[in-house]
Amino acid sequence: MGRKIKDVTSSGGEEDRKIKRKRKLEEEEAQINGEVEETPDVSASKKLEKKKKKKDKKNGKEEGATQLGSEQELKNGAELSEGVGEEKKKKKKESDGDKGGEEKKSYGGVVVSGKNSGDSKYAPLNSFADSKLPDNVLECCKGFDKPSPIQAHAWPFLLDNRDFIGIAQTGSGKTLAFGIPAIMHVLGKRKGDNSRRVNPICLFLSPTRELAQQIADVLCDAGKSCGVKSACFYGGTSKGPQLSALRSGIDLVIATPGRLKDLIEMGKCHLQDVSFVVLDEADRMLDMGFEQDVRSILSQTNSDRQMVMFSATWPMEVHQLANEFMDPNPIKVVVGSEDLAANHDVMQIVEVLEENTRDRRLVALLDKYHEAQRNRVIVFVLYQKEGDRVERMLQGRGLNVVAIHAGKPQSTRTKSLAMFKTGTCPLLIATDVAARGLDIPDVEVVINYSFPLTTEDYVHRIGRTGRAGKKGVAHTFFTKENKGLAGELVNVLREANQIIPPDLVKFGTHVKKKESKLYGAHFREITADAPKSTKITFADSDDE
Structure with a gap:
């Protein structure tokens, strides 16, 4: 006190x-x-x-x-x-210097961007004659009235040795879009060089054997009239004929990454003269885990190469690959949209049902769509064993059916695909090895017995029908096991003005963000009204 x-x-x-x-x-x-x-x-x-x-x-x-x-x-x-301003001016100047007049122009449903892309010499072609290419090179195009949109916009840039990115759906004429410039590239390299060339000049990488073979068929046919030789390398078959082709000398190599890497490691395939490289279906190639193989293969090619990438979609992984191996400002041509969108010529019907009712429903649909057993129908499944089981089930009901998947020998796959193309066996059971790139004429109906793992694959599956301006039908089974993809599927249906079944909406319309294949989801949703973060200072911290 x-x-x-x-x-x-x-x-x-x-x-x-x-x-x-x-x-x-x-x-x-x-x-x-x-x-x-x-x-x-x-x-x-x-x-x-x-x-x-x-x-x-x-x-x-x-x-x-x-x-x-x-x-x-x-x-x-x-x-x-002033310093910041000067730095900004400097960066802007450097950026403008790099861009060198980068432009972005729209031609109807085609968007073209990149360095000097608006130059008059790169104007899209209205006819094959506008390309001023030799008649023997254009021999393979005689069956067409004029270049397709991707060809009309790609050729002027590719023939001028520009690095190029093409975003277009399958069935748009992509193979000749990069194939004709590749042939011209070979002919240009031959000028003044009459010596026998052993090592290839152009390389085309594909994610699947079937697509590689299809590209090879087109390029072999296109190269015949001008003496350009092609060879196709893929796994599941003997290496003997492939090694023989390498020894005889070839100009174009079409290959899957795994087999080509094997041939390189064996010392049988040398890519140091390759100065024109195409990655077809680049997004699918990375999805299938070929990124390291692709990087390894590209490192073997000529550093002064011309890089071309074609893809149906443009995910971050493909974008990063382009940044690493292409010029800073490559030409980019988008036919349609970079966003996921289905072919509007395909009527999409989605049916939500229980998994154990699919067999009965499949048989009923085949009675409806394949009644005469003459029109071509593809039934897509998710797994190899599932494909074998469905094949046996349908054969037991008297249907003429073949199946292709990665577990079958390549000879069987090739034979089955040929039978389907010719109509000898017009009912095909397939996994997603047949979902991309395959140009199979007159497929009227696609049935998705199992929904794929991604909505991108769904879009590619149904793209096997409704080709070349024709109409098609895609009937899809959707079960509660697929509910995580309901939101994305609803968006695809809505964009194409298709009927959205109420049972599908019941699963929700939330669209998940993409996750890293290695690390999963490395983000957290932050709401707009979330409290601001506060700084925590510890007693022994040096921070003020």
Whole structure:
């Protein structure tokens, strides 16, 4: 209690002294400013004058210091601002220099962008004659009236040795879009060089054996009239004929990444002369886990190569690959849209049902769509064993059916696909090895017995029908096991103005963000009204 009284008393005395000191300073201030009469006391007057000078001097220093500080701050700020401005100008100048007049133009449903893409010499072709290509090179195009949109826009850039990105759906004429420029590239390399060439000049990488073989068929036919030789390398078959082709000398190599890497490691295939590289279905190639093989193969090619990438979609992984191996500003041609969209010539019917009812429903649909057993129908399944089981089930019901999947020998796959194409066996059971790139004419109906693992694969599956301007039907079974993809499927149906079944909407319309294949989802949704983050400072932290 005594200590508390002492504190109060001490506090009160201190307060009195402060009040007296304040009053004294106010009086002196008033005298210095002339607010009170000067006293006749000379000493007092001198004292006040001295204090006034002292104060003026002090205020002057402070004012000067403040002014100097402000000027310095302004100067520093100006310099900083100027520095930032100059840095921005420098970066913009460098960027503009890199872009070199980058433009973006739209031609109906085709968008073209890239360095100098608007130059008149890159105007899209209206006819094959506009390309000014030799007749023997255009021999393979005689069955067409004019170049397809992707060909019309791609050829001017590719023939000018530009790095190129093409985004277009399958069935759009992509093979000749990059095949004709590749043939011209070979013919250009031959000028003045009559020596026998052993190593290939052009390389085409494909994700599947069937697509590789299809590209090879087109390029072999296109190259016959001008003496350009092609060879196709893929796994599941003997290496003997492939090694023989390499020894005889070839101009174009079409290959799947796995088999080509084997031939390179054997020391039988040398790519140092390859100066024209095409990655077809690049998104699918990376989805199938070929990224490391692709990188390894590209590192073997000529560093001064022309890079061409074709893809139906443009995910981040493909974008990063393009940034690494292409010029900073390649030409990019998008036919249609980069976003996931289905062919509008395909009528999409989605049916939500129980998994154990699919066999019965499949048979009923085949009675409806494949009644005469003459029209081509593809039934897509998800797994190899599922494909074998469905094949046996349909054969047991008397249907003429063949199946292809990665577990079957390549000879069987090739034979089955040939029978389906010719119509000898017009009913095909297939996994997603047949979902992309295959140009099979007159497929009237696609039935998705199992929904694929991604909506992208769904779009590619149903793209096997409704080709070349014809109409098609895609009938899809959707079960509760697929509910995580319901939102994406609803968006695809809505974009194509298709009927959205109420049972599908019941699963929800939420669309999941893409996840890393290695690390899963590495993000967290943040709502708009979430509280702001606060900084935590620990007692022993050096941070202020």
